[in-house]
Amino acid sequence: xxxxxxxxxxxxxxxxxxxxxxxxxxxxxxxxxxxxxxxxxxxxxxxxxxxxxxxxxxxxxxxxxxxxxxxxxxxxxxxxxxxxxxxxxxxxxxxxxxxxxxxxxxxxxxxxxxxxxxxxxxxxxxxxxxxxxxxxxxxxxxxxxxxxxxxxxxxxxxxxxxxxxxxxxxxxxxxxxxxxxxxxxxxxxxxxxxxxxxxxxxxxxxxxxxxxxxxxxxxxxxxxxxxxxxxxxxxxxxxxxxxxxxxxxxxxxxxxxxxxxxxxxxxxxxxxxxxxxxxxxxxxxxxxxxxxxxxxxxxxxxxxxxxxxxxxxxxxxxxxxxxxxxxxxxxxxxxxxxxx
Amino acid sequence: xxxxxxxxxxxxxxxxxxxxxxxxxxxxxxxxxxxxxxxxxxxxxxxxxxxxxxxxxxxxxxxxxxxxxxxxxxxxxxxxxxxxxxxxxxxxxxxxxxxxxxxxxxxxxxxxxxxxxxxxxxxxxxxxxxxxxxxxxxxxxxxxxxxxxxxxxxxxxxxxxxxxxxxxxxxxxxxxxxxxxxxxxxxxxxxxxxxxxxxxxxxxxxxxxxxxxxxxxxxxxxxxxxxxxxxxxxxxxxxxxxxxxxxxxxxxxxxxxxxxxxxxxxxxxxxxxxxxxxxxxxxxxxxxxxxxxxxxxxxxxxxxxxxxxxxxxxxxxxxxxxxxxxxxxxxxxxxxxxxx
Numbered sequence: 001x002x003x004x005x006x007x008x009x010x011x012x013x014x015x016x017x018x019x020x021x022x023x024x025x026x027x028x029x030x031x032x033x034x035x036x037x038x039x040x041x042x043x044x045x046x047x048x049x050x051x052x053x054x055x056x057x058x059x060x061x062x063x064x065x066x067x068x069x070x071x072x073x074x075x076x077x078x079x080x081x082x083x084x085x086x087x088x089x090x091x092x093x094x095x096x097x098x099x100x101x102x103x104x105x106x107x108x109x110x111x112x113x114x115x116x117x118x119x120x121x122x123x124x125x126x127x128x129x130x131x132x133x134x135x136x137x138x139x140x141x142x143x144x145x146x147x148x149x150x151x152x153x154x155x156x157x158x159x160x161x162x163x164x165x166x167x168x169x170x171x172x173x174x175x176x177x178x179x180x181x182x183x184x185x186x187x188x189x190x191x192x193x194x195x196x197x198x199x200x201x202x203x204x205x206x207x208x209x210x211x212x213x214x215x216x217x218x219x220x221x222x223x224x225x226x227x228x229x230x231x232x233x234x235x236x237x238x239x240x241x242x243x244x245x246x247x248x249x250x251x252x253x254x255x256x257x258x259x260x261x262x263x264x265x266x267x268x269x270x271x272x273x274x275x276x277x278x279x280x281x282x283x284x285x286x287x288x289x290x291x292x293x294x295x296x297x298x299x300x301x302x303x304x305x306x307x308x309x310x311x312x313x314x315x316x317x318x319x320x321x322x323x324x325x326x327x328x329x330x331x332x333x334x335x336x337x338x339x340x
Numbered sequence: 341x342x343x344x345x346x347x348x349x350x351x352x353x354x355x356x357x358x359x360x361x362x363x364x365x366x367x368x369x370x371x372x373x374x375x376x377x378x379x380x381x382x383x384x385x386x387x388x389x390x391x392x393x394x395x396x397x398x399x400x401x402x403x404x405x406x407x408x409x410x411x412x413x414x415x416x417x418x419x420x421x422x423x424x425x426x427x428x429x430x431x432x433x434x435x436x437x438x439x440x441x442x443x444x445x446x447x448x449x450x451x452x453x454x455x456x457x458x459x460x461x462x463x464x465x466x467x468x469x470x471x472x473x474x475x476x477x478x479x480x481x482x483x484x485x486x487x488x489x490x491x492x493x494x495x496x497x498x499x500x501x502x503x504x505x506x507x508x509x510x511x512x513x514x515x516x517x518x519x520x521x522x523x524x525x526x527x528x529x530x531x532x533x534x535x536x537x538x539x540x541x542x543x544x545x546x547x548x549x550x551x552x553x554x555x556x557x558x559x560x561x562x563x564x565x566x567x568x569x570x571x572x573x574x575x576x577x578x579x580x581x582x583x584x585x586x587x588x589x590x591x592x593x594x595x596x597x598x599x600x601x602x603x604x605x606x607x608x609x610x611x612x613x614x615x616x617x618x619x620x621x622x623x624x625x626x627x628x629x630x631x632x633x634x635x636x637x638x639x640x641x642x643x644x645x646x647x648x649x650x651x652x653x654x655x656x657x658x659x660x661x662x663x664x665x666x667x668x669x670x671x672x673x674x675x676x677x678x679x680x
Contacts, residue, residue, distance in 0.1 A: 003467075003469050004419070013468070050662075051662050079348075084448060088656045089655065089657075089659075091658065094655075094667050097532075097533050098533040101533075103532050104530070104532055105449075105459075107445070107448065110429065116446070120445065120460065123463070124467065127343075127463055128343045128467065129342075129466075131342065190420065191444065192437075193434065193441075193444055195438040314430075314435075316427065316429035317428070318393055318427070324435065327434050329446075
């Protein structure tokens, strides 16, 4: 009866289908290389709200409402929402779902939340507990800066390895049975926490890369596949520094990531001209790249077999002030489109 | 194939078993009416660590290590850990699990986290994804006070409806198959977020009671049972004020909670003499009462059929400063012991 293969990869008894998805982003994300893929954006960082935190709730609501509307279902047809974000007490998600009377599981996985939500949503569907579930997450540059770093008004300088929190939300609807065009989730590898004693808050890519390496190595070993078997292997938000480190770490295990490897934090901005240093980060980074770019391109068959690996840095400002290092985690979802 | 009954209660295809559990608490909890049931406690609020936050991680570690040791398994036999706490970025749990290389799902459900974790752990076991999983949570009076309210040194006065955050951690091991003495999880009702516009941070019982009422009513309707069918119906931490309100709200739906109803926040302290005003709160409140008192008493057959309903107040200090009300949630787990 177990759906586990190898040391920790799980195979659905029948593929769970992603049938609807949407992303909402800010101006800077729309100005980036993926801008033409983002149909919903605003040049107002407040998105018409009166605080950055309310703006973050607003973009989550926009994303989930658009997905529900596109799906042809109503909220009462959704069994569960799995959501989380970076705000203290996951306030973005909690205030988003209070207007939608759906049974709710709040998650905290830092920037790994999107794949964490998709893994749990898939498992409860495949386990017979739900017909359809939603995975949802967000981040907002301004709410993250003042919570994790400095008030924007300080104009603090950013070191080269620092990343730029993406203003964006992404939402996917997962279903058991469907005739609609869809992307399938067949295999997932939930992450374990890895702490290699990196403590530089301005280099979270380095803190998360070992977790990404562990999850990817576990997945390749469990499935007896190699990077060359996939059209696209994309990490959540390791940025330029963390991505290089991931390649290096995997090479030690004789796993070579080729040109099919990329990172959502590198893809979403033009790092050379948008002054984002090492690239994008935040739960909304991988979520908006997934929902704005990867899933639509999979439906067009640009990519047929994708590894989507979101990475989270699990420290808190308090733990760092108390001298702790940064634990990392990486959750992996294998996405596929059927051959014709 | 669906395991859903009624509007949102889920029935396991075969009962998931709780085989091991443990609680770790502080001095004040040991001084309370349940003191004799708590075998692991310390009169040092730092538990030998150098900060309150590290103390919270320490009690989680103590709880999980004791459970794993008692179980006869080692960490590598555990498929998943589901854990969360009240610290910003759930730092208590993240730092706890970094030393245990188990695949991890971080949760945020405020004081509802224990039942949330047990529901998800049960679903992934019953869905065929795990043989055994752990649900774990904690809270600490001192870390919660300074994060959510005032530094202890201020000596702030507490209004009568305020609750006292429990210093405690609780951990349960859930398994698919076992011959060991165990408590079964047969039915669960995950909560939806309810916000009735209560905004008084010193009266969170009132903010959470409507969510508890919704989940209990849904459960009784879905299962066609009534409060009299259970030996014990216990809410997470509504305290004295919230418990009275819950009785009143359910009466409006002609559901009468009798003397078999109690609240973990009321049970854990002697509210008349321990200066805790409305009673206990915090993720560790319901978790330690469950693992220290309820589960051991169920194995002794003092209680055979229990509704364990944890309640969470999903605001953040920032959302409250911005004028928001307090969204609430309540997750329900039906616990049973087999007849002889």
